[in-house]
Amino acid sequence: MIEFRDVVKRYGEQLAVDHVSFSIPEGEVCVLIGPSGCGKTTSLKLVNRMLEPSGGEILLNERSVASISPDELRRGIGYVIQSVGLFPHMNVAENVGIVPRLLKWERARRERRTDELLDLIGLEPQLYREKYPAQLSGGEAQRIGVARALAADPPVLLMDEPFGAVDPLNREVLQLEFAALQRKLQKTVVFVTHDLDEAIRLGDTIVIMKDGSIVQHGVPEDILANPADEFVRRFVGTDRALKRLACFEVSEYMQTANTVTRHEAEQRGREPNGDGRIHPVLWVTDDDNALVGMLEPDPDHASRLAYRPYVALHPEEVGVQPPSSLREALSRILGQGLRAAPVVDERGTVLGEVRLSDIEELNQKGIVR
Amino acid sequence: MSPGSSSVRREFSAATAFRSLLLPTAFAVAFVAFVWNEAAREALLQLLFPGRFSYIYERVSLAQLFAEHVALVAISSALAALVGITLGVFVTRPIGRDFQPIVQDMSSVAQTFPPVAVLALAVPAIGFGFAPSIVALFVYSILPILNNTISGLDSVDPAVVEASRGVGMKRYQTLLLTELPLAARVIAAGVRTSVVINVGTATVGAVVGAGGLGTIIVSGLVRDNAAYVFSGAIAAAFLALSLDFVIGRVQARFYDARTS
Numbered sequence: 186m187i188e189f190r191d192v193v194k195r196y197g198e199q200l201a202v203d204h205v206s207f208s209i210p211e212g213e214v215c216v217l218i219g220p221s222g223c224g225k226t227t228s229l230k231l232v233n234r235m236l237e238p239s240g241g242e243i244l245l246n247e248r249s250v251a252s253i254s255p256d257e258l259r260r261g262i263g264y265v266i267q268s269v270g271l272f273p274h275m276n277v278a279e280n281v282g283i284v285p286r287l288l289k290w291e292r293a294r295r296e297r298r299t300d301e302l303l304d305l306i307g308l309e310p311q312l313y314r315e316k317y318p319a320q321l322s323g324g325e326a327q328r329i330g331v332a333r334a335l336a337a338d339p340p341v342l343l344m345d346e347p348f349g350a351v352d353p354l355n356r357e358v359l360q361l362e363f364a365a366l367q368r369k370l371q372k373t374v375v376f377v378t379h380d381l382d383e384a385i386r387l388g389d390t391i392v393i394m395k396d397g398s399i400v401q402h403g404v405p406e407d408i409l410a411n412p413a414d415e416f417v418r419r420f421v422g423t424d425r426a427l428k429r430l431a432c433f434e435v436s437e438y439m440q441t442a443n444t445v446t447r448h449e450a451e452q453r454g455r456e457p458n459g460d461g462r463i464h465p466v467l468w469v470t471d472d473d474n475a476l477v478g479m480l481e482p483d484p485d486h487a488s489r490l491a492y493r494p495y496v497a498l499h500p501e502e503v504g505v506q507p508p509s510s511l512r513e514a515l516s517r518i519l520g521q522g523l524r525a526a527p528v529v530d531e532r533g534t535v536l537g538e539v540r541l542s543d544i545e546e547l548n549q550k551g552i553v554r
Numbered sequence: 555m556s557p558g559s560s561s562v563r564r565e566f567s568a569a570t571a572f573r574s575l576l577l578p579t580a581f582a583v584a585f586v587a588f589v590w591n592e593a594a595r596e597a598l599l600q601l602l603f604p605g606r607f608s609y610i611y612e613r614v615s616l617a618q619l620f621a622e623h624v625a626l627v628a629i630s631s632a633l634a635a636l637v638g639i640t641l642g643v644f645v646t647r648p649i650g651r652d653f654q655p656i657v658q659d660m661s662s663v664a665q666t667f668p669p670v671a672v673l674a675l676a677v678p679a680i681g682f683g684f685a686p687s688i689v690a691l692f693v694y695s696i697l698p699i700l701n702n703t704i705s706g707l708d709s710v711d712p713a714v715v716e717a718s719r720g721v722g723m724k725r726y727q728t729l730l731l732t733e734l735p736l737a738a739r740v741i742a743a744g745v746r747t748s749v750v751i752n753v754g755t756a757t758v759g760a761v762v763g764a765g766g767l768g769t770i771i772v773s774g775l776v777r778d779n780a781a782y783v784f785s786g787a788i789a790a791a792f793l794a795l796s797l798d799f800v801i802g803r804v805q806a807r808f809y810d811a812r813t814s
Contacts, residue, residue, distance in 0.1 A: 235720060260722035270717045274735045274809035283731075284721050333721070 186211050186246055187232065187341065187373060193240035194227050194397075201227045203397035204241070209390070211340075212371040216388035218378055219420075224397040225377045229343050232375060233262045245341065260284055263334030263342040263372070267349045270330045271318040277303070277329055278314040284337045302332040307362070324355040331363065335370070342374045348383070360386050381421060385409070385431045386510075393417055406432040426548055427512060433547070435514050436507035439528050439537035444468045450480055450495045463490050465524050468535050475533035476500040479523075504529035505539065511547070514539040578799060585792045589616050599781045609781045611770045620789050623766035626684070626756045627793070630691035631749045638696045638748075639741060642703025643729065654704065665697040669755050673762050687759030687766075694755055695748040702744025706737030709811070735809055742805035746798060753794040757786070767793075 187209045194202035202224045209215040217225035230236040232243055234255040242249045250258055264270075271280050279286075281302055282295045290298070300310040306328040318326055327348060334342055348356045348363075364387055367374065378384055384391050385405045393401045393408065401413040409429035412418040421428065443464045450469040467480040480492040504527045505514045517526040518541050525538040587594050592610055599609040611619075638661075645654040669690050676686035710733050718728040734741075760768025767786040774782025 233720065235716070255719075256722045256724050258722075259720060264717075264720040266713070266717060266720065270713070270720075272714060272717065272732060273711075273811075274732075287722055287727065 186244075187215075187375065188244040188247075189228070189241070190244065191241035192228070192231060192238050192243060194224070194231060194236065195239040200397050202231070202238070205394075205397070205399055206241075207392060207399060207402055209373055209375065211373050213389040214367060214374040214376055214387055216376045216378060216384040216391045217394060218381065218384045218391060219394035219400075221379070222396075223394040225394050226345055227397075228394070229345055229375055229377050232341075232343055233259050233264060260288055260337060261339050261341070263336075263339045265330045265334045265342065265344040265347040267346040271321075271326055271333070273318050275317075276314065277308075277316050277318075277321075280318070280329060281333045281336055283333065288337055298336060302335060305335075305366070306332045308332075323351045324359060327351055327359055328362075331366075335372075340373060342372045344374060344376045346378055347376075349378070349380075356380075356383070363387065381428065382431065385428055393420060404432075405429075427515075430512035430515055430544065430548070431510045433511040434507070435505050435509045435511060435528055435539055438511060438514075438539055438543050438547070439507065440525075440540055440543070442468050442525075442527060442535050442538040444470050444474075444535050445480070447471055447477060447495075450478065463492070465540075466538070467492065468527050468538070469495060470535055473532075474535065476504060476527055476529055476535050479527075481524075498527075500527070500529045500533035503527060504533065506530065507536065511539065511544055515541075515544055518544075578796075581792075582796070585789075589620055589789055592616075595785065599784070602784065603781045608779065611773065611782055611785070614765075614769065616770065616785055616789060619765065619767050619769055619786070620793070622764075623753070623756055623768075623790065623793060626687060626691065626759055626764060626766050627749065627752050627797070630688050630756070631695055631745070631752050633688070633692045634695035634748060634752075635699055635745050637692075638699030638744070639703050641696075642700050642707065642741075643734075646704060646707040658701070658704070661697045661700050664693045667693070669694050669758050670761065673758065677762055682763045684759075684764050686762055687756070687764035691752055691756055691759070695752050698748040698751075699741070699744040702747075703737070703741050706740030706744075707733055709740065710736045736811070738808040739805055739810055742801060742808060746801040746805060749801060750794050750798050753790055753797065757790060 189205050189207050192202055192205045193200065205224070205228060207215075217228060219225050227236060231238050232245070232250065234250055237251075242251060244250070245253075245258075272283070275283070278296070278299045281299045285295045285298055299314070303310040303313055308325065308328060313325075313329075318329075321329065327350075330347065334344075348359045351359060360383055367387075376384075376387060388405055390403060391401075391405055391408055392399055393413075395416055401408055401417050406429055408417065409421055409425045409432070412421055412425070418425075443466075445467055447469055450467070463482050465482065468476055469478040469480060471477045476498060478495050478497040480495060483491045483493040498521075503517055503521050503523065505517055507528060507530075514526045518524070518539075523541075525540040527535050528537045528539060529535055588598065589595070592615075595616070596609045603609075641657055644650040645657050672690035672693055673686055676689045680686045680689065714732060714736065715728060718732040723731060756764075756766055757768030757771055759766050760772045767790045769786075770782050771786035771790075774780065774784075774786065
């Protein structure tokens with residue numbers, strides 16, 4: 186656990202961090218966010234004593250960091266920094282193995298650990314071990330940066346805009362990878378960013394800072410639903426309802442889906458529904474239970490109990506997977522002009538559906554002002 | 555890989571091998587024959603300077619003078635590298651920062667003294683022979699090494715230094731594992747310049763009896779014997795070229811900031 190107790194950092198007259206107190210429970214990601222100069226990076230650097238506070242103290246598992254020598258402290262805290270964190274004269278294996286080397290692990294153990302970490306971040310050890318940072322893409326370099334921070338298996342990670350220098354497309358991939366990694370490793374993470382979407386995607390809690398003080402501290406959905414003041418409201422933007430949907434997982438709002446086989450669908454498309462009931466949407470599957478299309482009610486039919494002809498669909502275009510966010514589900518629903526999005530697994534098997542009406546209801550409940 | 559590109563690569567490496575190994579080796583063999591085989595040298599000199607009375611310096615062998623010269627250069631350059639790099643490291647640390655201008659000024663002033671003048675000052679203090687020449691050469695060699703050490707260390711990206719501290723390196727570890735390896739190429743360039751200049755400058759040591767290749771050159775000048783001057787000059791030139799080559803090879807192994 187990390188605890189900030191009335192922490193102050195002063196540069197001359199300027200207060201960079203102004204009496205800040207908050208704590209981060211073990212295994213959680215806390216994102217510090219705010220405009221430049223709000224004190225977020227300064228706060229992060231106080232944790233591993235890259236900077237020393239002018240007042241107050243920071244506790245790491247109830248122990249003041251001031252009582253631990255900086256070098257020893259830093260070897261026990263993973264540190265990921267923006268862009269040029271890697272040592273340009275060392276290859277990937279040497280970069281990843283630097284903290285174990287400083288901790289005097291023997292060579293064999295170091296090499297084992299390096300390969301293990303490269304596997305973990307999805308880079309083939311055989312291919313990457315000997316490469317130099319100049320030979321890596323931005324995304325690869327950033328992954329190596331994360332691997333280096335994890336090398337000695339520290340319980341705490343400090344990440345200072347780790348994906349800031351990567352292009353938006355790769356950034357999203359890295360964020361999702363990191364989220365998956367964090368689910369597995371359960372580190373206590375302090376994460377600095379100025380990207381609100383990143384904060385929502387990765388943060389268990391978010392601390393919004395301004396002029397060295399905390400303006401609001403809470404879980405992402407709360408901050409978006411109830412901004413503490415005008416500053417936060419402007420900071421999170423006018424589309425906060427939409428952003429808030431990114432906080433919810435599809436799996437929590439999944440409903441049972443009605444499915445029929447393709448053979449049956451072709452029949453029903455032509456005839457009025459015999460049982461007198463009609464579903465808002467009927468998902469059509471092939472013999473392996475994979476999504477291939479859908480049936481929708483035909484409002485123009487005399488009986489009002491018939492479906493329109495069968496429409497073919499591609500699961501990768503309309504489907505969402507259980508860990509996806511409701512925001513993604515909504516974009517699928519609106520993009521395809523549907524009333525619900527099918528929830529599928531990687532093979533396209535229909536697991537359930539997310540309904541537009543549920544999302545609307547959630548939105549009305551959540552946003553107060 | 556297609557067969558075409560691999561044959562291109564073979565040609566390329568053959569050309570490189572010729573330039574980087576064959577040529578220097580041929581050059582070295584010719585030189586060894588010149589210095590150690592007096593008959594061969596005399597034959598060559600007779601061809602170049604016909605009608606001389608003496609071609610071979612009879613008091614000391616050329617090989618002996620060559621060895622003395624190597625000793626003069628090696629000792630003075632090693633001392634200069636040790637002191638130059640240490641001073642360079644010191645004045646780029648937080649405690650030594652304040653001394654940087656004064657240290658650089660002093661070494662610049664030392665560089666402006668002609669080596670002969672340094673010798674003239676050193677002889678009354680230390681006496682004739684080897685020692686004053688070492689002092690003169692040492693003083694004269696520091697500047698390029700010191701300057702390159704300072705600019706090499708200053709050019710290391712502060713973000714990389716910060717990353718070193720961030721992973722838990724102590725100050726000395728940051729210096730040894732990050733700063734010096736990153737600055738090594740520039741520092742080696744300074745050593746290379748300094749050593750090559752030193753080979754030429756070391757010939758003046760002969761004036762105060764330090765030995766070395768200067769002895770035969772001075773003697774040739776005094777006796778108006780161009781063959782002597784030529785022998786000494788060729789040997790010194792070869793020494794300079796080979797040291798330049800060897801240090802260049804070492805330098806090429808260090809991290810190159812331009813390629814990343």
